[in-house]
Amino acid sequence: MSYVDRIIAATEAKNADQPEFLQTVREVLNSLRPIVDKDEKYEKAGILERIVEPEKTVMFRVPWVDDQGKVQVNRGYRVQFSSSIGPYKGGLRFHPSVNISVVKFLGFEQIFKNSLTGLPIGGGKGGSDFDPKGKSDGEMMRFCQSFMTELYRYIGPDTDCPAGDIGVGAREIGYLYGQYKRIKGCYEAGALSGKGLAYGGSLGRNEATGFGAVYFTEEYFRKIGRKIEGTTFAISGFGNVSWGVCRKINELGGKVVTLSGPDGYIYDPDGVTGEKVDYMVEMRASCRDMVKDYADKFHVEYHPGEKPWGRVGADIYMPCATQNDIHREDAQRILDEGSSRILIEVANMPTTQEAMDLLMENGVDVLPSKAVNAGGVAVSSLEMSQNAEHLSWTKEEVDQRLHQIMKNIFHNIDDAASEYGCPGNYVAGANLAGFQKVADAMLAQGIC
Numbered sequence: 001m002s003y004v005d006r007i008i009a010a011t012e013a014k015n016a017d018q019p020e021f022l023q024t025v026r027e028v029l030n031s032l033r034p035i036v037d038k039d040e041k042y043e044k045a046g047i048l049e050r051i052v053e054p055e056k057t058v059m060f061r062v063p064w065v066d067d068q069g070k071v072q073v074n075r076g077y078r079v080q081f082s083s084s085i086g087p088y089k090g091g092l093r094f095h096p097s098v099n100i101s102v103v104k105f106l107g108f109e110q111i112f113k114n115s116l117t118g119l120p121i122g123g124g125k126g127g128s129d130f131d132p133k134g135k136s137d138g139e140m141m142r143f144c145q146s147f148m149t150e151l152y153r154y155i156g157p158d159t160d161c162p163a164g165d166i167g168v169g170a171r172e173i174g175y176l177y178g179q180y181k182r183i184k185g186c187y188e189a190g191a192l193s194g195k196g197l198a199y200g201g202s203l204g205r206n207e208a209t210g211f212g213a214v215y216f217t218e219e220y221f222r223k224i225g226r227k228i229e230g231t232t233f234a235i236s237g238f239g240n241v242s243w244g245v246c247r248k249i250n251e252l253g254g255k256v257v258t259l260s261g262p263d264g265y266i267y268d269p270d271g272v273t274g275e276k277v278d279y280m281v282e283m284r285a286s287c288r289d290m291v292k293d294y295a296d297k298f299h300v301e302y303h304p305g306e307k308p309w310g311r312v313g314a315d316i317y318m319p320c321a322t323q324n325d326i327h328r329e330d331a332q333r334i335l336d337e338g339s340s341r342i343l344i345e346v347a348n349m350p351t352t353q354e355a356m357d358l359l360m361e362n363g364v365d366v367l368p369s370k371a372v373n374a375g376g377v378a379v380s381s382l383e384m385s386q387n388a389e390h391l392s393w394t395k396e397e398v399d400q401r402l403h404q405i406m407k408n409i410f411h412n413i414d415d416a417a418s419e420y421g422c423p424g425n426y427v428a429g430a431n432l433a434g435f436q437k438v439a440d441a442m443l444a445q446g447i448c
């Protein structure tokens with residue numbers, strides 16, 4: 001049995017109840033064969049058995065009192081996966097689907113994503129099964145304060161810097177930071193990123209993930225001789241990331257024709273433009289979580305209970321909502337429809353393994369999320385740098401750096417895929433390119 005097969009089997013045996021985590025471990029480790037099978041130093045140093053085991057995992061009770069005076073209890077998590085190349089860095093997700101498998105898959109992905117940015121950040125992730133839907137402002141604040149009352153022990157500018165993710169935006173980061181500052185009794189801005197501009201946030205962080213994804217797409221388009229201008233995109237979600245994607249695609253002359261929510265999808269052939277983009281922010285803030293509101297307001301088609309994949313003849317499909325959004329039957333529909341040969345993943349792990357295999361076997365280019373969405377964490381890291389130096393860069397400066405980082409990521413993963421004998425396999429390229437620096441650091445730092 002090869003080293004990779006042995007570690008995959010051992011990880012499966014140890015984490016049988018964690019399907020999302022196992023999916024990403026299988027994908028990453030299978031991609032790494034050309035590196036780890038070529039040189040026994042990786043096996044000798046136990047690189048793979050160490051990289052699949054988080055350095056530290058905390059799971060804690062989050063008690064809070066709702067508006068009716070009733071005590072509620074949620075479960076909080078922080079998985080500190082790897083600090084080989086920098087302090088742990090990664091978002092916090094508040095969503096009822098959060099469990100240890102989801103947090104570990106996101107944390108594991110974050111190791112390689114953060115390495116791809118070229119910045120000194122390790123990998124981590126956290127969150128809670130708390131459901132923000134329908135909660136009042138006061139409930140949200142009390143929940144965040146209780147969450148931080150435990151989390152503060154494990155984070156800090158040189159230890160672990162959490163940020164936002166699904167269900168955690170500017171408001172939640174504000175409440176979390178306020179409580180952190182109060183407990184610590186000092187102003188450590190670098191302990192959280194995604195902060196408001198009034199208290200240490202970076203210009204450009206809100207739109208960074210979406211803009212970065214489009215900059216990445218532009219660079220990939222340059223390679224294949226296409227342009228954003230005149231291209232139609234079908235995207236899912238209507239959250240923070242979808243909003244940034246829409247804005248940048250519009251700016252570059254492309255068109256976004258779908259959005260989706262847990263209730264279904266809307267089809268807007270004229271494009272999600274102008275005030276319709278602003279309305280996405282309103283829909284998100286309303287906590288109703290229904291994309292139908294868009295169809296009612298702008299009189300466009302609404303398809304309840306369906307997803308846009310393979311239904312609207314788009315040039316590019318671009319999932320921006322959550323994991324396991326594209327299943328095998330969705331992938332089959334995209335292939336049967338035939339309008340698109342490109343899937344650009346923006347959400348973390350939006351494609352199931354079966355769907356991914358089907359698309360790639362049929363020659364569809366899949367651009368993987370850990371490369372495409374790395375702009376968010378990259379600008380988070382730029383925020384940490386600004387905090388450490390007590391200064392603020394202009395929006396243009398941040399945007400310019402983001403643009404360059406996304407270009408570099410595309411070329412690094414493209415080159416890695418070619419160098420290791422799988423040209424055009426961007427999924428493998430991202431894993432190979434992300435792994436190399438982390439593995440070098442682990443080798444240099446000894447067994448720890």
Ligand code: NDP
Pocket residue numbers: 095097164165166167168209237238239240241242260261262284289320321322323346347348373374376377
């Ligand atoms: P938001 O909370 O702003 O939006 C997430 C969207 O996905 C919402 O429409 C939400 O609806 C939907 N969604 C979440 N979970 C589920 C589910 N289980 N089933 C169906 N729909 C779901 O989050 P973001 O826009 O920030 O994040 C979107 C994606 O991008 C995520 O995969 C995130 O990990 C990734 N990402 C985010 C970054 C950031 O900086 N924010 C950086 C890099 C990646 P509902 O809540 O009703 O389910």
Ligand code: 2IT
Pocket residue numbers: 089090091092113161162163164165166193348373374376377378380
């Ligand atoms: O998935 C992600 O990369 C994020 N949610 C952003 C993490 C961060 O630290 O900005």
